[in-house]
Amino acid sequence: MSDGNVAAEQLRLFIERIERLEEEKKGMADDVKDVYAEAKSNGYDTKTMRKIVALRRLETHVRQEADALLETYRTALGLA
Template sequence: MSEFPNDHNFRAQEGGVAADRLRSIIERHIRLEEEVKALRGDQKDIMSEAKSAGYCPKTIKQVIRIMNADPKDVAEAEHLLDTYLRALGVGK
């Protein structure tokens, strides 16, 4: 079913194939937004499961960010964190 009624401003007879293509692009984007929303719900459920198993969701998210990051960027961030902590007399 189309997200747009037949009498919408982008009528095929007025816009021709371009209007149909635009409608198709918009409808595909809307479907993807719905899929992303569902996936975010799944991610939330996974974090709830992790929490109920005794894991820290915040730390898991940090691990995921590190795993997805460029190793060079991770090393630089760790170096800066260590530098700042030592400058403040905190940590190691």
Template sequence: MTDFPKDHNDPAVGGIAADRLRSIIERTERLEEERKALSGDIKDIMTEAKSAGFNVKVIRQIISIRKREPADVEEAETLLDIYRRALGM
């Protein structure tokens, strides 16, 4: 069993800056909560899109494509076209 220091208020327990560690953890927790809220907002938007008759899967593909560099998108589309033709599609 590990013996932990009795004084939890010591600013540098075991060589660790406790205040800095606490700050990092708390900031990360806040960002995770924000991410959770944003994910819910995105889900709501996709539900709205689906209700309006849009294909959510295609919308997600478009969003993914818009994040990429145009040259990378063009190369991928060219290869896809070549592969389709090779397969007679």
């Protein structure tokens, strides 16, 4: 087998793996969408839930820093 064939086969395998993972990712995104729809049907505000999910991804010190800055800006604009 020549090097071109080996490289082409390896490339094909990489592409196929990526395609499978992309399909799994789409399925997971659909599942997440379904959970938000279920939460909404139970009266929860999904926009707020999405913000909470994003906040929980942050490290504690990063979240605290962002909260402090937001509070500073709110106070400066009279929104507190």
